[in-house]
Amino acid sequence: MKRHIVMIGMMGAGKTAVGSELARQLRVSFTDSDAEIETAAAMSVSEIFARDGEAFFRDRETQILARILQGRPGVVSTGGGAWMQAGNRELIAARGLSVWLKCDLVTLWQRVRQRSTRPLLRTADPKGTLARLIEQRYPTYAEADITFDANSNDSIETAARRLIAQIRREVPGLLEAK
Incomplete structure (x- = not known):
């Protein structure tokens, strides 16, 4: 690969799920920035946010x-808020291809409602908070190089294959060796 995805x-x-499978299929490393922050x-x-x-x-x-x-x-x-920082968008643009995994509110709520590990959803109305975050963030997420439909009920493996095909169509040569 010539650049980070x-x-x-x-x-x-x-x-994280699609990203780690994408890395496996492409035979490259996978790094979760939130996990790296937690390790450091x-x-x-959640504890960092609280403290x-x-x-x-x-x-x-x-x-x-x-x-x-x-x-x-x-x-x-990256974490959900990383792209919202202009400096992070510049860092990513300089060294990588940004891929927005776009989901609707119904799909996201299904996936996160049972998890207590989301600090931004620790509110009286977590679904309403999620809807507000979508409204605030989606215009900025739309600046990504690629928008990938992540609403599908595909398996993680199939979603990663679909994403590889989309990257090959939209950014020819990126996935080829130097």
Whole structure:
């Protein structure tokens, strides 16, 4: 691969699941930026948000993302808010191909409603909060290089194959060796 493939999108869109399978099929490394942040901080994303706040987390996220993108090209999964930072979009554009895994509210809610690990959804109305986040973020997510329909009930393997085919159509040569 000539550049990183960076998965962006809302929580529950499948960035980690599809991203790790994409990396497996392409035989490249996979890195989850949230997992890297958790390792560096020795605490969960939820704990970082609770202890240090979102602004602190976003600063660490940018530092980790910059470090990941300096490495050999692979597949990178980012947190849902990473793309919302202009500096992160610039980092990703310089070293990678951004892929938005786009899902509708119904699909996302089905995927995240039973999980208590989403700090931004710890509100009195988590579904309403998710809908507001979609409204705020989708115009910026739409700036990604590729928009991938992640609403499908495909298996993760099939979704990754569909994404590989879409990347080959829309960015010829990216997946070929240097």
